[in-house]
Amino acid sequence: MHNIGNDIVDLNLAKTQSNWQRKGFLEKQFTQKEQDEILSSENPFLKVWLFWSMKEAAYKCYTQKFKERFFAPQKFECTIISKDKGMVVFEENTFYTESISNALYTSTIAREKKEETVIFFAVGLASTIDLDLKIKLAAETGVSCKGIEKRKTTIGAPLFYYKEELLTTSCSISHHGNYGAYAYNIGSKF
Amino acid sequence: MTKEEIISKLTTIVKPYVQNEEGFKNLNENTDFINDLEINSANLVDIILDVEDEFKIEIDNDSMEKMLSVKATVEIIQTKINA
Numbered sequence: 440m441h442n443i444g445n446d447i448v449d450l451n452l453a454k455t456q457s458n459w460q461r462k463g464f465l466e467k468q469f470t471q472k473e474q475d476e477i478l479s480s481e482n483p484f485l486k487v488w489l490f491w492s493m494k495e496a497a498y499k500c501y502t503q504k505f506k507e508r509f510f511a512p513q514k515f516e517c518t519i520i521s522k523d524k525g526m527v528v529f530e531e532n533t534f535y536t537e538s539i540s541n542a543l544y545t546s547t548i549a550r551e552k553k554e555e556t557v558i559f560f561a562v563g564l565a566s567t568i569d570l571d572l573k574i575k576l577a578a579e580t581g582v583s584c585k586g587i588e589k590r591k592t593t594i595g596a597p598l599f600y601y602k603e604e605l606l607t608t609s610c611s612i613s614h615h616g617n618y619g620a621y622a623y624n625i626g627s628k629f
Numbered sequence: 630m631t632k633e634e635i636i637s638k639l640t641t642i643v644k645p646y647v648q649n650e651e652g653f654k655n656l657n658e659n660t661d662f663i664n665d666l667e668i669n670s671a672n673l674v675d676i677i678l679d680v681e682d683e684f685k686i687e688i689d690n691d692s693m694e695k696m697l698s699v700k701a702t703v704e705i706i707q708t709k710i711n712a
Contacts, residue, residue, distance in 0.1 A: 457671050464674060468674055491671060509694045509697070510693060510696060595664065
């Protein structure tokens, strides 16, 4: 089993929805090392949301496996490896991340293994992201898009079925403001 | 402070972050901040900071970890104000 987690932050909404400079905001959610990196960064705002999306994607990857929910962002420590690649460590677990950042959004995919496995992912509009995913999934698996059904696991992770057959081995969908993003992989039979 | 008083103050605190008005109308002890109120996870920290200010308590990391529902939050507030 190869789990995937993803996250997206609408940067315009983040500006109004959260105030990263609020007293306690950084201290409660980021490690000392991350706080230092944020504050010495050229654009602290972008660094806050890059780290946040990495933590959130890694958390979603973790909860798919361990089926428990909690709020402990500080325990997920981020390390930037290159412009778009990073690592998040939580207890005994390491997650490998890839992020896309531009003027509109920051989005991250986290996975458990470093090796490249095929992951289908895209960023789109929040309102159509489920449909976007179904269209892509139908094309990849050869089933009819209309017959694809979304279900949720106990912790709220999405799974996609065609009739009674599970199509996705791991899937994560994220919405924030105007944007949506998905990441999934499919069974080896497809 | 009674449980009802705590829930009433907490309702005022979470209101600005709520994205599901139906869930907010039905807010009760079993309400989950993310699943029922669709609060953005990035705003959970704001709720925690607001709770600290309102009740003049300090929420440690272990307590913060559990604060995903009204019930868990009320229990933590009660423990802290009685400490």
